[in-house]
Amino acid sequence: MELQYPARKKIHKNQVLKKGIGFLKVIYVRIVYNLNAFLQKRSARFKTTCFNFGLVLPENETLVLKAEDEKDRIYFQMYQYACRTLSLKEKAILEIGSSVGGGCYFISEYLQPKYLKGIDLIESQINLAKKRHQQHPIVFEQGNACNLKEPENFYDVVVNIESSHGYPDFSAFLKGVYKTLKKEGTMAIADIRYAYDVPKMEEDFISHGFSIQHQEDITKWVLKALDESDKTKREILKDTPLFYTFFKSFAGLKGSRNYRYLAEGKLRYMLYILQKNG
Ligand SMILES: C[S@@+](CC[C@H](N)C(=O)[O-])C[C@H]1O[C@@H](n2cnc3c(N)ncnc32)[C@H](O)[C@@H]1O
Secondary structure, eight states: OOOOOOOOOOOOHHHHHHHHHHHHHHHHHHHHHHHHHHHHHHOSSOOOSOOSOOOOOOTTOOOOOOGGGGGGHHHHHHHHHHTTTSOOTTOEEEEESOTTSHHHHHHHHHSOOSEEEEEESOHHHHHHHHHHTTTSSOEEEEOOTTSOOOOTTOEEEEEEESOGGGOSOHHHHHHHHHHHEEEEEEEEEEEEEEGGGHHHHHHHHHHTTEEEEEEEEOHHHHHHHHHHHHHHHHHHHHTOGGGHHHHHHHTTOTTSHHHHHHHHTSEEEEEEEEEEOO
């Protein structure tokens, strides 16, 4: 009798490619952000509060900050601008991709939430956030955006700044956010995407049960911030000459790939306010 072998599962080539890219993204994120936490502890100058490209506010908008927070103005302005149409006061807020806690600090200090939690994949960054912001009523916890362990129907607002481009499974992320948001809860999400990926991302929002309340291309304001911060960033990176080339594009320095692509329109920095349907 002839032996019967189970049919081999057909795996679509695209799926293999998607998994491979996802795997590489996670390795990249782990290397960059563990290095970030390491340098923050070791280097005298490398003491950044936030890790986004920053944003210069349009002329008609202002943000009043305490004198000691002025050095982080453009990074806090990114949070301010992303959340400006939402009221976070007395609300339950989750930041996904909170890095070393600068964004949570801004939300806690200036936007008066009732409950605030920041999660990040990289434990060493979370440990640093806990240490730096222990005086503030913020919960920091290691967590994976693509496998959220947060309670269902709990948060009023999810904040997600410049983090989602590194996720291996964007669909799993959106499903998790949908679950943890209260009915009609909102997410402020701002990040870079290749221009040709923007329509697909918007389709994903819709197909995962969100309605798009606000959509804005904020590239222009981000490029202004990159111009403004270029000199300071170069100074900071002098402390880490070994990693200069590595961090150049990551920091969006003038002449780097990220800067060029944003200026040429190949990359877009998009901001969305999404609302959970139903
Ligand atoms: C460019 S930084 C932005 C940090 C912060 N939102 C800010 O604006 O300063 C991206 C952050 O996303 C985090 N991240 C990347 N992939 C993640 C994942 N799968 N789950 C949770 N955090 C993740 C990184 O560790 C990093 O701290």
